[in-house]
Amino acid sequence: QVQLVQSGGEVKKPGASVKVSCKASGYTFTSYGISWVRQAPGQGLEWMGWISAKNGQTNYAHQLQDRVTMTTDTSTSTAYMEVRTLRSDDTAVYYCARGSAAAATSFVDYWGQGTLVTVSS
Amino acid sequence: SSELTQDPAVSVALGQTVRITCQGDSLRNYYATWYQQKPGQAPVLVIYNKNRRPSGIPDRFSGSSSGNTTSLTITGARAEDEADYYCHSRDSSGNYPVFGGGTKLTVL
Numbered sequence: 001q002v003q004l005v006q007s008g009g010e011v012k013k014p015g016a017s018v019k020v021s022c023k024a025s026g027y028t029f030t031s032y033g034i035s036w037v038r039q040a041p042g043q044g045l046e047w048m049g050w051i052s053a054k055n056g057q058t059n060y061a062h063q064l065q066d067r068v069t070m071t072t073d074t075s076t077s078t079a080y081m082e083v084r085t086l087r088s089d090d091t092a093v094y095y096c097a098r099g100s101a102a103a104a105t106s107f108v109d110y111w112g113q114g115t116l117v118t119v120s121s
Numbered sequence: 122s123s124e125l126t127q128d129p130a131v132s133v134a135l136g137q138t139v140r141i142t143c144q145g146d147s148l149r150n151y152y153a154t155w156y157q158q159k160p161g162q163a164p165v166l167v168i169y170n171k172n173r174r175p176s177g178i179p180d181r182f183s184g185s186s187s188g189n190t191t192s193l194t195i196t197g198a199r200a201e202d203e204a205d206y207y208c209h210s211r212d213s214s215g216n217y218p219v220f221g222g223g224t225k226l227t228v229l
Binding site: 045095 | 154170207211220
């Protein structure tokens, strides 16, 4: 069965960086892409970006493209998402989700369990 | 604010039918997807490509669209359908995904 297992929660100070991992299993990792979506406390879903596990192509949300980097390690079927220069409004649950290998705009069908990142001084 | 607009809250009596709507200009050209999210859980895909259901999603969930509006209909709502529902499609440029603001469904 398809599973996306994310790394554990993090507490960071403003200005620091955080890197969240998402380990995939139950499917051919390089046949799909991974989207990252975050959800601030009590708020809705916000698309952050996408990476193709097939060719490494990325597409980032405008408001985050200067601070976010998404990568994959095909040898371990793991996707990573790093946010730099953290601010308090980056406090959120971060989700990875499986989507198309070809397009950032496709729907996602399986989600990770989420990783809570708390930014606080 | 999102380019996809949803009513913040909707309620339905147990066993009745409810329609949750999502409006946006991009919906005239692109399919929408619907996700269900219960408190403390990750979202779950319930409708994709306008009206297709993944395996395991009950057939009381259906999708439709007309013009700039896409809808999720639950026919015979059950207590376990109480959740937040998010639509998902593209922004007005067609180049980026976007989520609606979400609708909190209460089953009375």
